[in-house]
Amino acid sequence: MDAVVGLNVDLHSHSTMSDGVLAPADVAGRAGVNGVQVWSLTDHDEVAGLPEAQKAAQEAGMQFVPGVEVSVTWARRTIHILGLGIDFTEPELVAGLSGIRTRRVERAKEMAKRLDDAGVPDSYEGALPYATNPSSISRTHFARFLVAKGYCKNMRMAFDKYLGDNKSASVPLNWSTLEEVISWINGAGGRAVIAHPGRYGYSAIEFDALFNQFKQMGGVAIEVITGSHFPNQYREYADVARHYGFLASCGSDFHSPSESRVDLGALPRLPAGVKPVWHDWV
Numbered sequence: 001m002d003a004v005v006g007l008n009v010d011l012h013s014h015s016t017m018s019d020g021v022l023a024p025a026d027v028a029g030r031a032g033v034n035g036v037q038v039w040s041l042t043d044h045d046e047v048a049g050l051p052e053a054q055k056a057a058q059e060a061g062m063q064f065v066p067g068v069e070v071s072v073t074w075a076r077r078t079i080h081i082l083g084l085g086i087d088f089t090e091p092e093l094v095a096g097l098s099g100i101r102t103r104r105v106e107r108a109k110e111m112a113k114r115l116d117d118a119g120v121p122d123s124y125e126g127a128l129p130y131a132t133n134p135s136s137i138s139r140t141h142f143a144r145f146l147v148a149k150g151y152c153k154n155m156r157m158a159f160d161k162y163l164g165d166n167k168s169a170s171v172p173l174n175w176s177t178l179e180e181v182i183s184w185i186n187g188a189g190g191r192a193v194i195a196h197p198g199r200y201g202y203s204a205i206e207f208d209a210l211f212n213q214f215k216q217m218g219g220v221a222i223e224v225i226t227g228s229h230f231p232n233q234y235r236e237y238a239d240v241a242r243h244y245g246f247l248a249s250c251g252s253d254f255h256s257p258s259e260s261r262v263d264l265g266a267l268p269r270l271p272a273g274v275k276p277v278w279h280d281w282v
């Protein structure tokens, strides 16, 4: 197990197929240069980048794990569930993700109306050029537009002022349910993983309910080491993984060389005492 834990593993990253800025092959290339040995591309609600990523990962000598990061609404908040090791051609998964992306486009138009009301005109047309894959249009693309046009100094301020949950241009959306997303992932032979649990503002009671329901519905892992966790949360979520019997995952959540806090392959190894989600994949 030590050899498995000691690998440089990065199972969470984004490309231009969702809200990252590098093409799938370029994310793979950067991961390889950074020393990643086991890598997953996990675009939001989209698997279209995986064939290119797989080929580039092989060329870079990395083991490839096909992945996706799915948007879920649970207890009135958005959470993200990673599907790792999926068969990305599985029809139910593909259809489910396609349905989510349709809702993304409708919501983007609604967000543009709210930005208009807030004094920012033409933001749908403005954000669209940042979305290489128009059906994956996200708040990140609006944020890049707001920064480029000088409405906000940086991405964080774009979320703080307009795009964050409950801010003037945020549009609450009913994504998919936890149950259906876990069933798509399991139906595609993958493992369902709660992404960056430390980012959700649930109470202790809600977290306990989330972890129990997730497990009961067939979820098997949580991210312990992620670019979204502060170091004190590594230990906290390692304890959660042990307590609920979850496997542990590790991923940078890389989006962009200039925007991301943590680069591909730059995270520490899992703490002792947790079992890696990739334990039988390498």
Ligand code: AMP
Binding pocket: 019, 044, 071, 137, 138, 139, 140, 155, 156, 159, 160, 164, 255
């Ligand atoms: P969406 O899926 O359209 O709701 O957009 C969510 C995406 O916005 C996330 O995947 C992050 O990439 C990005 N994001 C969320 N909050 C922030 C923030 N405070 N600063 C920068 N990016 C953020």
Ligand code: MN
Binding pocket: 014, 019, 044, 140, 255
């Ligand atoms: Mn994102």
Ligand code: MN
Binding pocket: 069, 080, 195, 196
């Ligand atoms: Mn996420």
Ligand code: MN
Binding pocket: 012, 013, 014, 069, 253
């Ligand atoms: Mn992500």
